[in-house]
Amino acid sequence: MPINNLILRLKEMLSSDFRKNLLVMIGGSSFAQLIPILFSFLLTRIYTPEDFGVFSNFSAVLSFLLVFMMLKYEMAVILPKKDSVAANLIVLCLGIGVFFFALSSVIIYLFDKFIYKAFNFESHNNFLVYIPLAGLLFSVFNLLNEWFVRKKYFQNLIKNKIINNSSIAGISALLPQMNILSLGLIKGQILGQVLSVVSGFYIVLKKDKANFKNIDKRVMKKLFFKYINFAKFNIPGQLINTLSVQIVIFYLTSQFGFKVVGFYALTDRFLGVPLSFIGNAVKDVFKQKAAEDYRNNGECSGIYKKTTLLLIACALPPFIILFVFAPDLFAFFFGSQWKDSGIFAQILCVMYLLSFITMPTGWLFVIAEKQKFDFLWQMLFLIFTVASLGLGYILFKGDVVYTLLLLSVGRSITYLIQMVMTYRLAIGKV
Secondary structure, rough: HHHHHHHHHHHHHHHOOOHHHHHHHHHHHHHHHHHHHHHHHHHHHOOOOHHHHHHHHHHHHHHHHHOOOOHHHHHOOOOOOOOHHHHHHHHHHHHHHHHHHOOOOOOOOHHHHHHHHHHHHHHHHHHHHHHHHHHHHHHHHHHHHHHHOOOOOOHHHHHHHHHHHHHHHHHHHHHHHHHHOOOHHHHHHHHHHHHHHHHHHHHHHHHHHHHHHHOOHHHHHHHHOOOOOHHHHHHHHHHHHHHHHHHHHHHHHHHHOOOHHHHHHHHHHHHHHHHHHHHHHHHHHHHHHHHHHHHHHOOOOHHHHHHHHHHHHHHHHHHHHHHHHHHHHHHHHHHHHHHHHHHHHHHHHHHHHHHHHHHHHHHHHHHHOOOHHHHHHHHHHOOOOOOOOHHHHHOOOHHHHHHHHHHHHHHHHHHHHHHHHHHHHOOOOO
């Protein structure tokens, strides 16, 4: 009977437009992410664990720039009632992005030697020079996706993600054949995103060019101050979150070297990145419906429960398989030298599972305009991360397995806390 009830609930969940869009986004994002996963089987035989470790450090530094790149105003694109107003917000975001691109370029030009020395990046083949362009491209790509969500262009959103992922993976695999192996993963990332950004702009101009004919500096100024809380509260929280995530990369690099970071990077590439894409796809649909329900009713408990249930039902079976067979699966698909990545996946799989389940509904902090709560949770996430690494250093210095086990336990606790907080927001109790 319980199984029959679950099947009936799932059938009911597939009946509305929201659930259909949700399935389109899940299916499309899964397919989009399947492309780089398939290419990973090739890339792990072209690039060494050290190469992946260098790319992880590049991504870690890049992530700090992305916190500021558009001052989080892109998060507000979905909120204005009129598309013409949202179009002004898009242009405002582009202007802010270009400013930070120029600023970061100047900073790197003037202080690159100091940065390389301070972070011991001398052996990284001058990767910092690619950071500003990568930050601008990544931010514009996400900005265009916010417009697609607003307009409910879910199929176009999926197509652009497929172009993005296939271009990055294909170019990264092709560059070594052109005798460009140095920083090939980084260069492939940038060239691939150029193609996806061009594709995204083409779609927007083709469908919505009329909305961008009345761009007004006065409107943009009003929007800047109207949504300034997104910068005030989301940037500190995102900065803390970024530090919480990337401190692991920097810590592993300092304690265990680039090879171990490469193993960790493949684990995240195989688990964290796909789950992030799928989770963001669910979030793109969830936040549109949840925001609508919250505006009209002051709560969105129905869509919150249905989204969470569907995520659990989809994620639990593959995670059980991963927990049992991860080392052998990684060694078989990526090569025997990557078996340690499978061990890392085994250790971290519960943490990734809870992260996947809570990622879409975490948007409720924005919908309910409770950015302060989000900031408090980000602080808690950082504290648990640092405490886990610190405890690992004190008790198990030199043992990466126990260090990652403590990290998994600490972060899992914070995700459970987030689930309680967002549920209370969904039922309108906070």
